[in-house]
Amino acid sequence: MKKIRRGGTAPGRLPAVALGAVCGAVLASVPAAAAPGGHGSISSPVLYVAQQTGPLLVVDTREKAVTRAIPVGSGTDGVAVDEFRHRVYAANNTDNTVSVIDNVVNRVVATVPVGEGPNTVAVDSRHHSVYVSNFRSNNVSVINSLNNRVSATIPVEAMPTSVAIDPHLHRHEAFVTNQGTGRVSVIDTRTKTVTRTIPVGARPNAVAVDPAPLHHTAYVANGGSASVSVIDTDTDTVSTTIPVGGAPTSVAFDGLRHKAYVTSVATNSVSVIDTDTKAVTATVRVGSGPLSVAVDPLNAKAYVANKNSNDVSVIDTRTDTVEPATIPASAQPVTVALSYGGRL
Template sequence: MPTPRRFQLSSRCLAVAAIALLAACSGCRRNGFPDVPAGYHEFAYVSNGGSNTVTVLDLVYLRQDRTLRVGDGPTGLAVNPVRNEVYVVNTKSDSVSVIDAETNLVVATIPVHRQPYFISVDDTGHRAYVANSGSNTVSVIDLDQRREIALAGTGEQPGLARISPDNRTLLVTNRGSGSVSIYDVAPYEKSPADRTHILHFRSTFNGCPGATDAVILPDSSKAFVACSGGHQVMAVSLAAAPGSWNAKQNPSLLTDHLLTLLDVGDTPVNLALKPDGGEIFVSNFDSDSISEIDTWNNQVGWTQAIGNKPTHGIVSRDNSSLWVSNFGADSLSLYSIDDGRVASSVHTGSEPDALAFSADEHLLLAADAHSGDVSVIRTQDKTGPTLFTILPAGSMPNAIVTKAFKLKP
């Protein structure tokens, strides 16, 4: 039987020159990981755009589980919150692959439209939304039936489709037209009589060049969009539900409206939202900086240096720590939100990009785009965060998600 992760240290820890210092530090000790119950499984899924595969990493035993052949040019990944499935967008095959996380096999392929890039799953686990960049459309997928059930037009080159937490609003960022499209989403029905009204166009906002990443606040009241072709973030107030307390108090909240454009650094490419929704941290790729946005007041609090070419950020569940991948420095920066400073830096593989936490957040995973592997950072240790090991992936890994579940023994 293989050795669980709390007792195992990959031999690659000694094979990578950047980890040589770990041999002399206490960060390489093999204890400190929490125990897991019988039947517990946890995997990371990495889309490898250059090898048309998804790498599955076992996060209990810290090893590569297998490599799955999917469609061509896989990009976006999403996890179903209520069933053990993972979805892979195949940009060059115009499809979505469905992975059964219990068997780690591809069990279905769902056709969509030209050059899909991103997939968002609602919190019911019944529907997914895919932005089709090459056809200027967004697809609605019924995940029970595993097929497309609705299609709507968007702006030019949509890159991201984000469903709101209340499942009422779909926001699409249109990179080519520098705009944002917003849709009403009909409530889920097992067998809808009229699928043409699942998505209803609501509004559009221009003036956001290179619109890419977007976040929606936990209460579904606002959206913030990175205008990557410039140096701003767009803030939009999202329409309140008819009959809601907010709408009754202020009828103007029944419509979407532009709040402001916020000046940040050059080429904002990623927005990391605190779980409590109070702040957003912007990765400014060409300014080597991050900016903090106060979501309550719609203001930029500060912009400060972080590292070379920051591309992705992720905030801990307790809202205290921000991790940022420095694409140009082969490192991750740990920013202490409570202290307002950069607390630490950890070396990684070459060109770290996408980030994901393990379920208990004892591990942080970074997909290294150039070296084709995944850096595994131990986030909680007496000496501070350390690079624990590096696991192999495929060519040009570009996205990573994790899925944890428990099965009966």
């Protein structure tokens, strides 16, 4: 079985200094404007679109145009970026491999065999590791990003569909959704072992960790219960459950505006959650079959991969409205990821 795949400082908001920390130190080495020769920048990042039946697309977000198509493995189901090492990782579900792409030259530099049915990828730059959830073999492969070899295989529960790394420097945890059991496995990224499991909603499809420094939460999209479970990462327990659209498939955060964006494939919509109040504040209609969302907080954009309509919708996260122009895809887009330093 395959997964379906503001101005000022208001009360509860972070001051500008704290907000800047959300973006990460990596931005210090990224140009402020698009460079001649086609590099991504703070004002115009590169978008990577994984397609289930075709190549990995490289997109110029300023022009909303595909600039390159990179051949990868078969049945690509997930994509993630390591900004520090200038690498893009694509999980190939059919091939049971991960393609490693150098995003300066935009070509595959390694192909790493992993478990069966790899579907999502998450990068842990601090520990030079890449985590891959393997849907059919019920485990997580950990790739050493220095040598592109699997350094550990971690057993989890049935049908792992997503993995996310806690980005906060004092934390060392990865969260894995297990669709078959309705639980989240918590992995210690130092010891590469599961330390606990957390019951969430039915058929959890995806997990993401809120980058806002004071929130200490992870959001889980529950495909079988049309809800989002909010995990308190201090206690590793569910603190609240938020109703969203039908069959939610992914979650991504705008840490600057304290919002979470949740795609719902059954309703062709994105639910916008205020992460301070834990309430849905808007529902945005997008294309057909939205499976994944990636947020660019610096430019107030969210990008949604619509598998059935073969395109990517762009949401203005200041107004939570869809921009008129979509980005065309060609072969069932399933996952999106952003890079401020990639080459077009």
